Amino acid sequence: MAPEQLEGNGADARTDIYALGLVGFELFTGRPPFEADSTLGVAVKRLDQEPPDPLALRPDLPPLVGAVILRCLRRSPAERFASASEVASMLAAVEA
DSSP: OOHHHHTTOOOOHHHHHHHHHHHHHHHHHSSOSOOOSSHHHHHHHHHHOOOOOHHHHOTTSOHHHHHHHHHHTOSSGGGSOSSHHHHHHHHHHHHO
């Protein structure tokens, strides 16, 4: 769950962007961004901690990919991409 959901607030497209960031982080690093002994522990970390930099775990990752993942995982929905098309536009620059 995204931080806003854990706080009992509504979900919108930016909530899905957070989920995309979680999947992208694990896809590119081989591990989830937040790890704990319980689901509750993971939830607390999502509320209280910033995710690690994917580049610290995968130095060969293009820096822009790491930046996109971290922006997707911002705790505040207002700081995330507003839509999947914005994410796709940023990632298209990596391909170019």
